[in-house]
Amino acid sequence: MDRRHRLAQQDCDHVWHPYASIVDPPLATTIVSADGVRLYTAEGQALIDGMSSWWAAIHGYNHPVLNNAAHGQIDRMSHVMFGGITHEPAVALASMLVDLTPEPLQKVFFADSGSVSVEVAIKMAVQYWHGMGCPEKNRFLTVRSGYHGDTFGAMALCDPVTGMHEHFTSVLQQHYFAESPGCRFDESWDDAYIQDFRQLMEAHHQQLAAVVLEPIVQGAGGMRFYSPEYLRQVKMLCEAHDVLLVADEIATGFGRTGELFACNYAGISPDIMCLGKALTGGYMTLAATLATDRVSRGISKNGGVLMHGPTFMANPLACAVAEASIRLLLNGPWRESVHRIEQRLLSGLAPCRGFSGVADVRALGAIGVVEMKTPVDLAAVQKQFVNQGVWIRPFGKLIYTMPPYIISDDDLDFLTRAIVRVAGSL
Ligand code: PMP
Numbered sequence: 001m002d003r004r005h006r007l008a009q010q011d012c013d014h015v016w017h018p019y020a021s022i023v024d025p026p027l028a029t030t031i032v033s034a035d036g037v038r039l040y041t042a043e044g045q046a047l048i049d050g051m052s053s054w055w056a057a058i059h060g061y062n063h064p065v066l067n068n069a070a071h072g073q074i075d076r077m078s079h080v081m082f083g084g085i086t087h088e089p090a091v092a093l094a095s096m097l098v099d100l101t102p103e104p105l106q107k108v109f110f111a112d113s114g115s116v117s118v119e120v121a122i123k124m125a126v127q128y129w130h131g132m133g134c135p136e137k138n139r140f141l142t143v144r145s146g147y148h149g150d151t152f153g154a155m156a157l158c159d160p161v162t163g164m165h166e167h168f169t170s171v172l173q174q175h176y177f178a179e180s181p182g183c184r185f186d187e188s189w190d191d192a193y194i195q196d197f198r199q200l201m202e203a204h205h206q207q208l209a210a211v212v213l214e215p216i217v218q219g220a221g222g223m224r225f226y227s228p229e230y231l232r233q234v235k236m237l238c239e240a241h242d243v244l245l246v247a248d249e250i251a252t253g254f255g256r257t258g259e260l261f262a263c264n265y266a267g268i269s270p271d272i273m274c275l276g277k278a279l280t281g282g283y284m285t286l287a288a289t290l291a292t293d294r295v296s297r298g299i300s301k302n303g304g305v306l307m308h309g310p311t312f313m314a315n316p317l318a319c320a321v322a323e324a325s326i327r328l329l330l331n332g333p334w335r336e337s338v339h340r341i342e343q344r345l346l347s348g349l350a351p352c353r354g355f356s357g358v359a360d361v362r363a364l365g366a367i368g369v370v371e372m373k374t375p376v377d378l379a380a381v382q383k384q385f386v387n388q389g390v391w392i393r394p395f396g397k398l399i400y401t402m403p404p405y406i407i408s409d410d411d412l413d414f415l416t417r418a419i420v421r422v423a424g425s426l
Contacts, residue, residue, distance in 0.1 A: 026378075107291045120306075228265040235268040376399065
């Protein structure tokens with residue numbers, strides 16, 4: 001057995017992959033290097049990356065600016081504990097995030113993954129109400145088709161009907177779920193769309209610490225794009241009923257939807273915001289939970305401190321790369337690139353509308369979705385894509401792409417043509 005096959009076999013024998021069987025795993029594709037928008041397999045094949053490593057690699061791979069930031073920092077200090085110690089990469093990044101996000105967000109907690117940043121948001125909201133003398137406000141209101149991560153607090157906020165976390169239902173804390181936002185992104189507004197949410201808010205606000213939702217784009221729960229007006233209405237209801245608003249911008253942050261943060265579409269400011277994924281341009285694992293002064297003061301009443309402290313909190317290497325990644329984004333034409341990708345995804349994927357198996361085709365920012373009428377066979381479809389030289393990982397009924405912003409028109413056309421061929425064959 002040559003080295004390549006031995007590696008694949010050892011992977012099957014010992015390595016757990018996300019949402020995959022460990023006893024009878026599908027053969028994973030071995031990637032040996034990545035550059036620009038291409039992933040290179042052990043077989044020497046180049047795959048155009050349509051996933052940005054799950055929303056993260058917005059600048060593509062092996063980017064000299066990010067490489068330099070990582071090298072520069074690793075030579076100084078790759079990690080140091082954050083308890084009682086601070087360092088420039090964390091302070092510089094926090095200041096930058098405060099400048100970029102809606103103005104009331106002033107305080108930054110650095111976590112090591114998106115799910116943990118959601119856990120921190122939950123803790124912030126619960127501790128805030130404790131500090132304010134309202135410990136009964138410890139439940140959350142969210143919307144169906146939402147996804148917020150795989151840790152226990154985050155799972156409790158995910159739509160239970162998507163089935164991702166069904167094994168844990170008996171263990172999870174029970175929260176309130178309003179219908180998914182029914183109003184599509186560009187649809188005209190009707191008050192009926194917010195009725196269910198409003199009723200739950202009116203009935204339960206005395207127990208509610210916060211509303212948690214993904215602004216504008218619901219990702220893993222269905223790749224749905226909804227109206228900014230829904231978000232504005234949610235914000236108004238939160239204010240009217242004294243309930244905090246947590247915006248999970250882990251997937252949507254840093255330009256993916258066409259705005260720097262998806263909340264900007266609605267011109268609203270949440271009390272707490274979670275960021276992750278593209279924060280480091282996909283280089284390192286880092287996330288952040290931002291809070292307003294109001295929230296941080298509430299938590300700090302009577303000497304309260306936020307009870308969370310990951311070992312790798314504010315990892316300097318990750319913070320340095322994140323700062324470089326955000327600078328790179330802001331100094332470049334990201335808005336034009338994302339708009340160009342949106343237009344090209346819409347035209348490139350349009351032929352899918354004619355296929356009998358296709359239920360819907362949509363694009364927003366650098367996100368393109370072909371929704372099939374029935375779930376696709378993941379392993380078979382994945383293979384079809386690899387055979388065509390692209391990396392796309394569908395789930396359920398969804399074939400979707402969110403490529404790096406640096407993708408060229410030619411590569412994007414190659415990608416959409418592959419999606420059209422696959423969708424047409426199903
Ligand atoms: N929230 C949203 C909206 C996400 O898309 C994800 C990741 N898919 C998470 C939270 C969890 O992030 P992580 O996988 O980094 O824990």
